[in-house]
Amino acid sequence: MKSLNRLVAIATVAIIAISVAWADNSNQRRRHITPLNTAATATQSINETRDDTARINAARRASSTSYQRDDGYYVYVDTVTGEEWVDSTNVPKGAGMKYDLFSGINIGVNVWDPIMRLFGQKHGLIDFSADVNLYNRFFPTVEIGLGSANNAPADRNFTYKSPLTVYAKLGLNYNFLFNGNPDYQFFGGLRYGFSPFKWSVGNISLDSPYWGNTSRFDIPSQSATAGWFEICLGLQIKLHKSVSAGWTFRYHSILHETKSEHGQPWYIPGYGTRGQALTGSFSIYYTLPIKRKTAPIIEELPIDDSLTADSIPSNK
Amino acid sequence: MVKFFNYILLVLLLSAPLSSCSTSGCLENGSAIPLAGFYSSQTGSAFSTKAIEIRGIDAPNDSILLHAGSVVSEIYLPMRTDVTTTEWELAYFNEEGMEMGIYDVITLNYEPIPYFVEECGAMYVYRVENIDYSTNMIDSIVVKTPIITNADTESLRIYFRTETEEGSEQ
Numbered sequence: 001m002k003s004l005n006r007l008v009a010i011a012t013v014a015i016i017a018i019s020v021a022w023a024d025n026s027n028q029r030r031r032h033i034t035p036l037n038t039a040a041t042a043t044q045s046i047n048e049t050r051d052d053t054a055r056i057n058a059a060r061r062a063s064s065t066s067y068q069r070d071d072g073y074y075v076y077v078d079t080v081t082g083e084e085w086v087d088s089t090n091v092p093k094g095a096g097m098k099y100d101l102f103s104g105i106n107i108g109v110n111v112w113d114p115i116m117r118l119f120g121q122k123h124g125l126i127d128f129s130a131d132v133n134l135y136n137r138f139f140p141t142v143e144i145g146l147g148s149a150n151n152a153p154a155d156r157n158f159t160y161k162s163p164l165t166v167y168a169k170l171g172l173n174y175n176f177l178f179n180g181n182p183d184y185q186f187f188g189g190l191r192y193g194f195s196p197f198k199w200s201v202g203n204i205s206l207d208s209p210y211w212g213n214t215s216r217f218d219i220p221s222q223s224a225t226a227g228w229f230e231i232c233l234g235l236q237i238k239l240h241k242s243v244s245a246g247w248t249f250r251y252h253s254i255l256h257e258t259k260s261e262h263g264q265p266w267y268i269p270g271y272g273t274r275g276q277a278l279t280g281s282f283s284i285y286y287t288l289p290i291k292r293k294t295a296p297i298i299e300e301l302p303i304d305d306s307l308t309a310d311s312i313p314s315n316k
Numbered sequence: 317m318v319k320f321f322n323y324i325l326l327v328l329l330l331s332a333p334l335s336s337c338s339t340s341g342c343l344e345n346g347s348a349i350p351l352a353g354f355y356s357s358q359t360g361s362a363f364s365t366k367a368i369e370i371r372g373i374d375a376p377n378d379s380i381l382l383h384a385g386s387v388v389s390e391i392y393l394p395m396r397t398d399v400t401t402t403e404w405e406l407a408y409f410n411e412e413g414m415e416m417g418i419y420d421v422i423t424l425n426y427e428p429i430p431y432f433v434e435e436c437g438a439m440y441v442y443r444v445e446n447i448d449y450s451t452n453m454i455d456s457i458v459v460k461t462p463i464i465t466n467a468d469t470e471s472l473r474i475y476f477r478t479e480t481e482e483g484s485e486q
Contacts, residue, residue: 156438157437201430201432204438206397210372210379210381211372211375211394211396211397213396213397215397215440219430261431262432264433266434274434275435
C-alpha cells in the first residue's frame, strides 16, 4: 500500500513538471517584439497632452506678464498679442468678494418694543444685537434681550404676567448686495432663539350661569423654556458716519417648549405673543470699523513715447 | 453654496405664510363642558330621543338642562366649578309625554385644573376621577377622555336600555 502511494506521488510530480515546461515553451512561441522608436511614438506624447490645459496654461504663463486684479484673480497678458486671460486655476481665497473677510462689527439696539410700549403694548422690552461683517456678505449675529409681560385685557377674564427675563438668538444674515455700497444692505437671515422664563395667570374669574356661581382662581407661576426659529428679511441704511438704521420682518415658529398641565404661555420673551407668526423690529446700529479694502488708487503716469514693445518687461 | 443658500431662503420665505394661518381666534369652546352622547346598549349606535329630561342636582331653581319633548342625541352637561362633584338627574317620559316615575342619577367626581390658552382665555379643565350612576334605564357610561377640556368633542357616552324585554322600543 505504501509503495502504491509512492508511485502515485511520483507520477503527480512528473505531470506537473511536464505541464510547466510546455507552458514555458508555448509563451516563447507567442512573444512579439515591438520596435522602441517609430513615427507613432514620436508624436504620441504630443497627442496625449494636446488637451492638457495645465500644460497649455503653464506655457502661456511662461510667455506672459501678470498682475493681480482687485477681486484677487491673477490676470496674464500675452506680451506679443496683448491678449488678457484670467488664471482660473489660481483662485485666491475669497475671490469674488469686493470687501475684506473682516469688514467691521455692528452693534445694534432694537427700539421697536420700547416704542410700541409707549403706544400701549403690554409685552416686550428691549434687545441688543452684535454681528460680524464678513466680506460684507455674511453676518453671523447674536441677539440678547430682556422681555416681560403684564397684560389684563379689558374684555377677558385674566391678568397674564411674565417677569423680566433674558433671551438669546443666534443666527446669520446674508446681504444680497454684498458687492454693492456697504452703506446699504438688503438681507435675509435665519435665527434660533431660546428663552427660559416664568409665566402666571391671575385674577381669573369664571362664571357658571347654570350653577349660578362665579369661581375665582389663579394659575401659579410656571417655569418653562422655549426654542424657536426665525426667518428674517430686512433693510439697513447708513444714516450718518458709523450710524445706520434698519427694519426687519420676522416670521417665526416655536420648535420646542415645556409642556404644562395649565396650558400654554401667551408671551415668550424674545418670541413675542403666541398668536403672531409675523413680527417686526426696528434697530439703530453703530459700526465699529476694522479695515475695509478699497479699490487701488491708480495714478496717472506720464506717457513715455520712447517706450517700445521690446522694452516691456516680461516674466520669461 | 451661495445659490443653495438663496434657494433655501426663498423656499422658507414662500412657505412661511402657509404655516402662519392657524393662530387666530378660539376655535373651541370658551369653557370645558363635557359633551354626553346617547347610545343604545342593544345596538351600540347613537340614537335620538325626546323622552329624557335632565337637570343638575342642587341647581338654582331646579333649572332644567334638557326638556322632555326636545329630540336630541347629545347634550352638554355643565359642571360645578366650586366643588369636585357634580350630579345630574335624568327623568324618563313615555310617548304621551307623561313622566314615568323612573329616574337615574349620574355622579361625576373630578379634579378641576386651572388652564389657560390665549385664544380662549382662562378656564378649568377637569381630570375625571370616577363616575357613578344608577342603572334603571342607563346600561353603562363610558368616559372617553380622562381630562375634559374645551375641545368640542364627545367626553361621555351614555348607553341606555332602549328595548324592553318584550322587544318594544321605549
